[in-house]
Amino acid sequence: MRYLNFPGGREKIPPYPHHKNFVYRSSVFFKANNLFNLFAINGVKYALKRKWLQFRHGFSIPYILLIDPTSACNLKCTGCWAADYSKTANLSFEKLDEILTDAKKLGVYDIIFSGGEPLMRKDDILNLCKKHSSLSFAMFTNGILIDENFANELASIGNLNVFISIEGFREKTDFRRGEGTFDKVIKVMELLKSKKIGFGFSICYHSQNCEEISSDKFLDFLRESGAWIGWLFNYMPMGKGADLSLIASPSQRRLVYERIMSYQKREDFTLIDFANMGHFAFGCVAAGNEYAHINSNGDLEPCAFFHYSDTNLHTMRLKEALSSNFYRHFRRQKPFSSNPFMPCPIMDAPEALSELSKCANVKSTHLQHCELMEELYKKTKPVSVEWEPVANELFSLLGKRERRKIALFSKFLMFKEK
Template sequence: MLKQLLFKTDKKCLYKFVYNLGIKGTLSFNRFQKRLNRGEFFPAFHFISVTDDCNLNCQGCWVTGKKKNSRLSMEQLDQIITETKAQGSYFFGILGGEPLLYKPLFEVFEKHRDCYFQLFTNGTLLDAATADRLRKCANVSPLISFEGDEQVADIRRGGKQVYRKTQQAIDVATQAGLVTGVAMSVCKSNLELALSPDFIHSLIQKGVSYLWYYIYRPVGENATAELSLSLDEIQQLRQHMVDARSKYKLMIIDAYWDEKGKGLCPAASGLSHHINASGYIEPCPVIQFATDRVGNQPLADIYRDSAFLKDLKTAIPAKTSGCIIMEDPQWLVDFTEKYGALDTSGRGNEAERLRAMAPVCSHGAGEPIPETSWIYRFAKKRAFFGLGAYG
């Protein structure tokens, strides 16, 4: 894995990956921990949906079915990044919709060269010219969604020839020397592929640096709850990840378990929060309720004063170490109503949807499976990127 990073990655991209993400990211996590020890709070990093626009229509996507799509202005996005940097945090996950449809995207990457951005993309718009622009920026890692084989991908993503386009995106990204990741939202229709050694070896041969597994969560207009994993399937996936970390020559990332195999929620822990394309600050992308919005006051003041975000950090862990929206959606609605939180889904019926939703298993329900690799145990405890975030 190290050999591949050293000799197949563009040198400027490698430098930014090591310094902006690795060194500065770890320092930002240390600052986050010190803030918590002082009784203060500001997330270690932000995930930002820059636009609701997308060229696909995926099952379980939180932006589908909106009455009107939103986009952050360049000024709003710049404010979020600038105020977050002032707190000593330099890592941002850039989401959509499809973020490559956001016109000021490269201007943002170029302006904030001291930051590191993880670009969550479906890959269908990631051509050679776009990959070359990302290489010149050097501070961006494309994380390309890979949701299934030729048959499954089109159904999961609501498009045509998605599998072929995704494979092409991986090729152009790795050939450009980018630190390239592949993400899979693991569900019943792609679990077999997710666990397949042939699939993982194919990514290694293409030059993929890391594989990020996260668990399918039934949200959005087309929630498709029947795709949710059972408890046994979640345990199978968790065991696979633990074993794969010592078996394959690429990084295996997750966002749901600590070094002891205990479930965690990045939003409840305060590691990260999500800012949607309308500027609302949500606990995470799938909890589409908020009491606060960017621009009304500085971010530091919002995090200091928000009772909704503060109390959520103690209320959710008291209920579960897994995903509250999966395990007890009705409780979540009651909690948001207690604080007068707005429905930020853009559909206007999120509370109604959650009240009608049957609970499904999440990662907090299984028996802990501790990490066996010492380097992953260390990363989960101390190193920034090992913590993952959300998927």
């Protein structure tokens, strides 16, 4: 029986699909710095089966499949690429059903919905969760469309976890998301807590909110509001409408990292800092090594932030798509840096974009304003130059033993293509 710590106690997590099971596996994955934790994600049997399937099919199979059911959203957040997208791109229920069926055959059991706003497709999401009851689902949502009826469904189906977006207290959240958003989000959290539904939060941190979102005061507030886990993502300047002033400075990024690491250790609470925990995930996890992304147009992208592809799920099945030329080319370039504090080919090691752009038939999948990799490089190269000395210092502070462990596990986890 698994256990999960939460504000005020410790709960047994049943072995069958359950909305808190996803929280448990997420917490273990980002602490997988030894074999026990690595196998604990889904058990030794699953870990070995996954390796066998990789060698059988000849390509890497992700732990997690991230899917955008729609590009539509009920908010228009400042600097968000989804705000630029048309609202008409959707994956049909039939296509989503097909993708999930194929994912199960490949041994993928964790699915995350994002967008857009996935709850614009509320009924389809619930029906997919019910039909594919052996899968564990999660979704990144602004939460505003969660009402009492949906909360009751959420508690009933038991295999869907929600991560609610928030960016600080009222002033900071409403700054990007619109006036009144904070109050609506807190009302939803109170509703879920009243029904004893475990949920998580998702924070986009940027130049205007790093201090607040990493403070004990704010993190304590979210836990008291009922959150069981938290994800943090640094602002990525994707698309031609990106606001470069929102990119966190090196000192701000380091502040978030150090505070988050301290808080989760002190409070025994799982916080996942996507940009700064490369030393736990052993580098970039994109392009099927640990996760893969399908946008609302059906394009298979290496990552939700990496808007380039040579493959579309409307013309081929998932198995074929995961072994595409671009996915293989992307995986062969890894690691993008020997420093796990610089894992990302967008923000940390943009030199990789030059090599990645050489793969034939790769196109921009940004749904509104296509952006060449060369254009992206010009935006993020100065950021990486400023971050590098800070990243090098953080890496040195890990110690020789930890650095050797990272190198060893990176080789073990990195599936080598046939």
